[in-house]
Amino acid sequence: xxxxxxxxxxxxxxxxxxxxxxxxxxxxxxxxxxxxxxxxxxxxxxxxxxxxxxxxxxxxxxxxxxxxxxxxxxxxxxxxxxxxxxxxxxxxxxxxxxxxxxxxxxxxxxxxxxxxxxxxxxxxxxxxxxxxxxxxxxxxxxxxxxxxxxxxxxxxxxxxxxxxxxxxxxxxxxxxxxxxxxxxxxxxxxxxxxxxxxxxxxxxxxxxxxxxxxxxxxxxxxxxxxxxxxxxxxxxxxxxxxxxxxxxxxxxxxxxxxxxxxxxxxxxxxxxxxxxxxxxxxxxxxxxxxxxxxxxxxxxxxxxxxxxxxxxxxxxxxxxxx
Amino acid sequence: xxxxxxxxxxxxxxxxxxxxxxxxxxxxxxxxxxxxxxxxxxxxxxxxxxxxxxxxxxxxxxxxxxxxxxxxxxxxxxxxxxxxxxxxxxxxxxxxxxxxxxxxxxxxxxxxxxxxxxxxxxxxxxxxxxxxxxxxxxxxxxxxxxxxxxxxxxxxxxxxxxxxxxxxxxxxxxxxxxxxxxxxxxxxxxxxxxxxxxxxxxxxxxxxxxxxxxxxxxxxxxxxxxxxxxxxxxxxxxxxxxxxxxxxxxxxxxxxxxxxxxxxxxxxxxxxxxxxxxxxxxxxxxxxxxxxxxxxxxxxxxxxxxxxxxxxxxxxxxxxxxxxxxxxxxxxxxxxxxxxxxxxxxxxxxxxxxxxxx
Numbered sequence: 237x238x239x240x241x242x243x244x245x246x247x248x249x250x251x252x253x254x255x256x257x258x259x260x261x262x263x264x265x266x267x268x269x270x271x272x273x274x275x276x277x278x279x280x281x282x283x284x285x286x287x288x289x290x291x292x293x294x295x296x297x298x299x300x301x302x303x304x305x306x307x308x309x310x311x312x313x314x315x316x317x318x319x320x321x322x323x324x325x326x327x328x329x330x331x332x333x334x335x336x337x338x339x340x341x342x343x344x345x346x347x348x349x350x351x352x353x354x355x356x357x358x359x360x361x362x363x364x365x366x367x368x369x370x371x372x373x374x375x376x377x378x379x380x381x382x383x384x385x386x387x388x389x390x391x392x393x394x395x396x397x398x399x400x401x402x403x404x405x406x407x408x409x410x411x412x413x414x415x416x417x418x419x420x421x422x423x424x425x426x427x428x429x430x431x432x433x434x435x436x437x438x439x440x441x442x443x444x445x446x447x448x449x450x451x452x453x454x455x456x457x458x459x460x461x462x463x464x465x466x467x468x469x470x471x472x473x474x475x476x477x478x479x480x481x482x483x484x485x486x487x488x489x490x491x492x493x494x495x496x497x498x499x500x501x502x503x504x505x506x507x508x509x510x511x512x513x514x515x516x517x518x519x520x521x522x523x524x525x526x527x528x529x530x531x532x533x534x535x536x537x538x539x540x541x542x543x544x545x546x547x548x549x550x551x552x553x554x555x556x557x558x
Numbered sequence: 559x560x561x562x563x564x565x566x567x568x569x570x571x572x573x574x575x576x577x578x579x580x581x582x583x584x585x586x587x588x589x590x591x592x593x594x595x596x597x598x599x600x601x602x603x604x605x606x607x608x609x610x611x612x613x614x615x616x617x618x619x620x621x622x623x624x625x626x627x628x629x630x631x632x633x634x635x636x637x638x639x640x641x642x643x644x645x646x647x648x649x650x651x652x653x654x655x656x657x658x659x660x661x662x663x664x665x666x667x668x669x670x671x672x673x674x675x676x677x678x679x680x681x682x683x684x685x686x687x688x689x690x691x692x693x694x695x696x697x698x699x700x701x702x703x704x705x706x707x708x709x710x711x712x713x714x715x716x717x718x719x720x721x722x723x724x725x726x727x728x729x730x731x732x733x734x735x736x737x738x739x740x741x742x743x744x745x746x747x748x749x750x751x752x753x754x755x756x757x758x759x760x761x762x763x764x765x766x767x768x769x770x771x772x773x774x775x776x777x778x779x780x781x782x783x784x785x786x787x788x789x790x791x792x793x794x795x796x797x798x799x800x801x802x803x804x805x806x807x808x809x810x811x812x813x814x815x816x817x818x819x820x821x822x823x824x825x826x827x828x829x830x831x832x833x834x835x836x837x838x839x840x841x842x843x844x845x846x847x848x849x850x851x852x853x854x855x856x857x858x859x860x861x862x863x864x865x866x867x868x869x870x871x872x873x874x875x876x877x878x879x880x881x882x883x884x885x886x887x888x889x890x891x892x893x894x895x896x897x898x899x900x901x902x903x904x905x906x907x908x909x910x911x912x913x914x915x916x
Contacts, residue, residue, distance in 0.1 A: 287744070288736055290913070338733035340569065347572050352737045355565035397737050
């Protein structure tokens with residue numbers, strides 16, 4: 237079952253479209269790495285999913301039910317845990333940490349949690365607050381006011397707030413921002429633990445790609461408000477791990493030839509006429525095919541790419557993906 | 559909405575702002591009573607009368623000396639200044655006396671005192687000052703006492719608007735609001751609850767100030783000529799609450815529109831204190847010469863309602879309202895103005911602002 241689905245989602249501010257025709261699918265149990273440049277629309281998409289921002293078009297489907305005010309889709313009634321739900325009931329199954337943790341600086345960590353727990357009508361609020369404080373490792377902060385917390389502590393408290401309502405999905409926007417390496421690792425381990433032990437689906441946007449690489453099971457790439465690509469971690473590893481560069485005397489003909497011969501391999505033409513093959517290609521088979529077709533090969537080499545180059549390429553969207 | 563209210567109460571009770579502001583409000587209320595106690599004491603009245611008498615005498619002597627030495631270089635100028643000063647002092651006392659004469663007809667001891675100061679200050683005895691002091695320390699009714707000391711200054715409207723603005727702004731400046739369920743239906747509940755909270759704050763501070771003032775006046779020896787009827791008291795407290803609530807809602811709406819604590823605080827200081835309303839009222843009254851309908855708008859301003867609540871606190875149901883409602887009591891006028899102002903804020907928040915993204 238999909239935890240989150242967006243269909244043709246769009247958002248415009250003052251006539252300027254920041255998200256267009258955005259179709260995203262997050263399956264239950266995923267750790268979904270949401271990748272995009274600054275201003276690409278990641279936070280806006282997350283805000284629309286959790287109801288903080290109303291979509292200009294399209295709809296958000298949470299746990300099989302359309303979110304109220306997010307399009308003309310049907311809104312099934314609540315059928316219990318795990319079933320399709322709509323509106324506020326569905327939103328309450330999402331824990332959110334978007335942009336800033338949203339903390340009250342003049343209250344302690346416990347009282348911040350209590351303020352939200354009371355607003356949500358959580359049963360046995362004091363016990364639940366203690367529990368999530370322990371879960372994020374902040375049980376020892378006592379009565380210290382939040383304004384004196386380090387950035388890492390604030391992020392962890394933000395995560396605790398997101399976890400307070402026992403969510404099935406966590407939306408985390410740049411949770412590693414400003415964290416030192418140790419705090420980053422602690423945060424990553426916590427996210428993985430929440431996913432593996434509590435079965436929480438996590439959508440996490442981050443610029444720290446190597447952290448995503450270590451935990452994401454699925455990726456979505458956004459560029460200029462559009463979903464450029466969605467793929468599993470395995471697909472990403474296959475595409476990103478190595479690539480084949482081929483330069484021939486007749487680029488257009490070679491591209492057509494290879495596309496026809498290897499339909500499952502992604503080929504793209506670079507501006508200088510080089511063809512780049514990514515994914516599960518067989519270099520020998522490609523070479524043979526070119527030779528049999530009488531193509532003059534000027535360059536034939538394999539390259540290893542890191543995840544950063546791969547995503548930058550996808551985000552820039554300049555090259556033609558086939 | 560009830561859960562949101564519980565959460566807000568928790569934040570207010572465990573935060574500092576409510577207690578700091580309450581302490582300030584209590585201190586100011588006690589200070590006002592203390593000042594009124596000092597100003598109405600026989601000693602202070604005696605001292606004031608002596609000071610006036612001495613000023614008048616000194617100025618008259620100076621003027622006479624200046625006139626006598628008219629041939630000296632600075633003589634004529636000094637004489638002129640002294641005579642002018644003496645004339646001014648006498649004029650002040652005479653002015654008080656003139657006002658006093660009006661009051662004297664109704665047997666006011668204070669009026670008689672000022673009339674005597676103007677005529678023959680030496681004839682005043684300690685008993686006269688004690689009579690005046692006793693009179694000054696006797697309010698017509700408890701509602702008049704609260705109207706005089708608490709409502710007409712605009713302190714309550716300012717305080718409630720400030721607290722409402724700062725508290726509402728905190729949700730947006732800290733982004734705590736995003737931790738709440740904030741789809742459109744959730745936002746409706748959110749804004750609705752905040753409006754109710756402003757009402758609770760208005761009731762809380764009205765109660766704090768009223769109780770503090772009543773207790774302080776009692777301790778300071780102030781009394782009343784008569785008790786208010788229950789209807790009059792209900793009208794006074796109900797309408798005062800309504801006007802404070804309307805001002806508080808306006809500050810909250812400004813914060814929700816601007817998402818800025820600064821804008822809310824500025825609005826509270828300039829508008830909710832009654833400062834802007836008083837200025838606008840003056841402008842409207844001035845323009846009434848050319849367009850009478852503009853003058854007719856003045857009584858409908860919230861700031862004018864605050865002044866009416868202060869001036870007619872004990873007789874809100876017995877004082878006729880301004881045109882065109884002259885057949886109805888001033889209470890109806892305040893009720894209409896308050897409900898319209900609060901209603902506008904409610905419509906803006908629940909009808910328009912709830913559609914805005916966070």
